[in-house]
Amino acid sequence: MNKIWIIARKDISEAFRSRSTYIFILIMLILTISYVSSYNAHVKTLTDQRAIDDFSRSFLNSLAYVLPMMYSIFVCSIFANYSVIVDKAKRNIESLMATPVTLNQIWIGKSLAVTLPSIMIGISIAIISFFGMNFGFVMPHTHSFIFPDVLAIISAIIIAPVLVFSIVTIVINIQLIVSNPRIANLVFTGIFILLVFGINALGGLGVSISFFPLIYLGLIVLCAGISFILSRSLTKEKVLLSSKM
């Protein structure tokens, strides 16, 4: 476990030395503003106070259900770039594999290096958005601070991070064995887009947002299964031969 943390910590510190990490955070903040504007557009159409309160509560809960997950996935690609893609391109991974570290330790260490900062950023922005929304937009309409549901909090701080980690382990595994790991990075973008459209689609089908944790749990089980299968085919030789020669 100690070696996993050593790998993860080094990769995280390297990523935070890059300017692109901060550019990504800025992009996310801009995305949040566009998300917030959708609240304003809808709340103006409501006249009944009860309807405004219900909509506001539902909207703020959706922040807790969706934003940590969406933003974490979005920012994962930048951390994966440092953790795996650059390491493979410069063939530093070869030296890393020659040390007394197992390939599974490298895999998990790098997955954590991608997951932990992404979740930290995702949750932080969700919290900032939640308070910003409450004070800046919601309270003028509801005249009270709205707290998220317990399930929404559990989803934000436990279920979503576990799901992000499950997805990351799959992507990192693929990145370790394919010769063009940048393509595997597109998986993160794909999931992000899928989430955006998926949420809208589920909303259209009348699926309550409180079902999201259940959907997340199902996906965790699926991802864990895929990770397990992929881990069996992960070898140092595959990683080495797929690195730039």
Place this chain on the structure above:
Amino acid sequence: MYDIISLEHVNKELGGREILKDVTLAVKQGDIFGYLGPNGAGKTTTIRIILGLMQATSGRVTALGQDVQITTTRQKIGFVLETDGLYDNLTAYDDLVYYAKLYGIPQPAQKVDEMLKLVGLLDRAKDKVGTYSKGMRQRLALARAMSPDPELLVLDEPTAGVDPTGQIEIRQLMLDLIQKQGKTILLSSHNLDEVQRICNRIALIHKGQIRLYGELEKLQREMGHGGVEIETVEPINPQIIVELNKLPDVGVREQRNGVLTLNVGKNVDVSIIVTLLASRGVRIEQFKKQQASLEEMYTTIVKEAEQK
């Protein structure tokens, strides 16, 4: 002396191509073992197998008497690979601390300082590795390799890109590691002069097969064209040269600057030559069998292999 590295009938296939063919060799404790061969001969693949980065298709590989796939085996192996494995965004100090921690070195900071001092980079410890020259990077990689105090060092072209002064320093460092600390070194290199200067045993690989293997001096003698050099105090009388030429399987090649060079057959007992000269009152200052240079050996073997 036990075998620190042992490869027995190792074969390696990649994508239907045979990279290594029945490779058998042993690196003994205390060796500086030179591993030579042209590009694409199979040197890097051998090194990767020794470090557990690749698996042999067949055959047996051990390092320090253990399976190379075992993590504890790699704990005792230091390495410098073709690419140095250093992180450009980290400082030299952080780079070494990172690897020291992976090796589980107690008090890594202290060890890292010691190693940086040893390779003369202590004053640049806080600079990012990305700002280092190729030579400095190689020295840093060598410091990293030595940090865990390994029993075996696997070095792939450790002096590539290093200036002549740096090369001398690295060579001296390798010799010190052998003489003072009893380490074993596997040195893969294209620098034949370097190998000749420091290696006691060598293997030459070409097209995946070991073509030459053994103690360097012995191999040099065996491939030394049977020449003998005799340095005398005064020039030798032409009459004695006629007598020497009459000896079976002996022929005088030349006499220049007080050095007589003879071609001697494989089965000739050279003491006959010395006895003859002594009986004719020739005072001998030095007597030595001519050895083939590593460059000659390398060229001959590679040419022979190409013609097959």
